[in-house]
Amino acid sequence: MTQTEKLKKAFAEALIIDEALVTDTLKYQSIPQWDSITHMVLVSSIEEAFELSLDTEEIIDLSSVAKAKEILSKKGITF
Numbered sequence: 001m002t003q004t005e006k007l008k009k010a011f012a013e014a015l016i017i018d019e020a021l022v023t024d025t026l027k028y029q030s031i032p033q034w035d036s037i038t039h040m041v042l043v044s045s046i047e048e049a050f051e052l053s054l055d056t057e058e059i060i061d062l063s064s065v066a067k068a069k070e071i072l073s074k075k076g077i078t079f
Helices: 003-015 036-050 056-061 065-074
Strands: none
Touching: 003 036, 003 065, 036 056, 036 065, 056 065
């Protein structure tokens, strides 16, 4: 599984949406499923999938799939 596939799976499972909806343009609160509560489920899903911890600033900045890739890239994950 590629890193992109892993991230798409984390988003899809946390938000309970089809992986086809997980694109770089998917943003926080752009769909009803991604609200403040599921945002924390998403954070947990990403941390588990990539075996890392996000700090508070990163959790707040996690506003889209593209931003998630940017944050993870800074942690050494290559997309």
